[in-house]
Amino acid sequence: MRKRIAILPGDGIGPEVCEAATRVLTEIGRIYHHDFEIKKGLLGGAAIDAIGQPLPEETISLCKQSDAVLLGAVGGPKWDTLPGEQRPEKGLLGLRKALDLFANLRPVTIFDSLAEASPLKDDIIEGVDLLIVRELTGGLYFGEPRERRNEGGQEIAIDTLVYSRAEIERIVRRGFELAEQRRGVLTSVDKANVLESSRLWREVVDEVAKDYPNVEYSHMLVDNAAMQLVRNPKQFDVMVTENMFGDILSDEASMITGSLGMLPSASLSESGPGLFEPIHGSAPDIAGKGIANPLATLSSVAMMLAYTLQMPDEAEALQKAINNVLENGYRTADLTENRESALSTVEMTDKVLEALDKTTTVS
Ligand SMILES: NC(=O)C1=CN([C@@H]2O[C@H](COP(=O)(O)OP(=O)(O)OC[C@H]3O[C@@H](n4cnc5c(N)ncnc54)[C@H](O)[C@@H]3O)[C@@H](O)[C@H]2O)C=CC1
Ligand SMILES: CC(C)CC(=O)C(=O)O
Ligand SMILES: [Mg+2]
Numbered sequence: 001m002r003k004r005i006a007i008l009p010g011d012g013i014g015p016e017v018c019e020a021a022t023r024v025l026t027e028i029g030r031i032y033h034h035d036f037e038i039k040k041g042l043l044g045g046a047a048i049d050a051i052g053q054p055l056p057e058e059t060i061s062l063c064k065q066s067d068a069v070l071l072g073a074v075g076g077p078k079w080d081t082l083p084g085e086q087r088p089e090k091g092l093l094g095l096r097k098a099l100d101l102f103a104n105l106r107p108v109t110i111f112d113s114l115a116e117a118s119p120l121k122d123d124i125i126e127g128v129d130l131l132i133v134r135e136l137t138g139g140l141y142f143g144e145p146r147e148r149r150n151e152g153g154q155e156i157a158i159d160t161l162v163y164s165r166a167e168i169e170r171i172v173r174r175g176f177e178l179a180e181q182r183r184g185v186l187t188s189v190d191k192a193n194v195l196e197s198s199r200l201w202r203e204v205v206d207e208v209a210k211d212y213p214n215v216e217y218s219h220m221l222v223d224n225a226a227m228q229l230v231r232n233p234k235q236f237d238v239m240v241t242e243n244m245f246g247d248i249l250s251d252e253a254s255m256i257t258g259s260l261g262m263l264p265s266a267s268l269s270e271s272g273p274g275l276f277e278p279i280h281g282s283a284p285d286i287a288g289k290g291i292a293n294p295l296a297t298l299s300s301v302a303m304m305l306a307y308t309l310q311m312p313d314e315a316e317a318l319q320k321a322i323n324n325v326l327e328n329g330y331r332t333a334d335l336t337e338n339r340e341s342a343l344s345t346v347e348m349t350d351k352v353l354e355a356l357d358k359t360t361t362v363s
Contacts, residue, residue, distance in 0.1 A: 111326050130236040
């Protein structure tokens with residue numbers, strides 16, 4: 001099958017983990033006889049350095065013409081002094097908006113063999129399987145006005161949190177649909193005791209719930225949700241929430257699995273190409289050292305194969321290969337105290353490729 005895949009490596013460890021993904025995609029293409037046409041594009045700091053802005057038109061067109069997009073990460077200290085509108089992160093936010101990627105799915109799945117890497121006790125993490133469904137194109141990261149100004153001799157800074165009923169409804173519906181396909185439990189996370197946008201969110205959830213009688217749903221305030229995620233993560237099946245809450249809760253939830261370097265994500269629109277990326281950032285503290293964990297990105301490739309490319313066997317084979325490698329005790333530095341035995345990004349990718357080759361037989 002012929003598929004066009006855009007890869008946007010971005011900054012910091014982005015190019016390192018995207019190189020791992022490119023190798024794995026190429027191998028899957030070889031094993032399953034797919035013609036993956038991979039084209040790279042500029043985004044974030046890399047695009048600022050090359051053409052002076054974080055989201056080139058050419059990148060938007062490349063993504064729109066592709067079947068799926070894979071992204072590394074953007075940002076880093078080199079660009080931190082730029083004004084907000086010109087920063088690398090603005091490129092990523094702009095791309096999400098341009099592709100209307102309103103639904104960000106962040107699965108938190110436990111690998112039994114990784115239990116020792118989690119700071120939480122075995123009995124707390126055992127069997128955790130939850131999905132954070134984060135609204136991705138609205139809320140505080142997009143609201144206007146966003147500005148600094150002088151008011152009565154004081155410098156003030158303004159961000160705006162806006163949600164329309166329609167924006168809330170489409171993500172909440174997605175949350176209910178996914179809960180229906182899973183264990184039928186949905187927790188909607190908000191801050192309705194304080195925020196007007198959250199009060200509208202709650203109203204919409206209560207209305208949409210009527211269409212999903214088989215889903216048991218409840219509301220939870222975000223501060224409590226942050227605590228419950230470490231106290232008893234097993235209580236959650238699907239969590240649906242707004243942009244910033246989902247951003248923060250998913251970094252927290254990643255530690256249930258043992259590392260931020262493990263969590264993948266899929267960002268989806270109603271139609272059009274999906275974008276797949278690890279939930280972590282550009283990790284400037286380890287960039288260039290060759291030690292980044294590539295598994296969040298490789299699991300994002302598995303999500304791409306499953307969701308957008310409609311290749312469930314290939315997705316399962318890749319997920320199995322990742323599982324296999326972890327079961328065999330291979331760890332990158334973020335997953336082990338034993339730094340001597342830690343694998344580099346390239347070595348970990350080699351192990352996944354070996355496991356793929358060993359476990360896959362396609363005629
Ligand atoms: N999707 C994106 O492109 C995102 C970009 N960012 C940007 O990334 C930059 C750095 O942000 P931070 O707050 O440091 O968050 P970060 O997610 O880049 O890193 C947080 C910590 O996790 C570690 N880490 C992250 N990914 C890892 C991996 N694959 N393997 C091993 N360790 C890993 C890092 O070394 C660091 O200690 C900022 O410019 C930020 O805006 C942050 C989050 C998401
Ligand atoms: C630019 C940021 C909103 C990226 C981020 O932290 C994320 O999407 O998780
Ligand atoms: Mg984040």
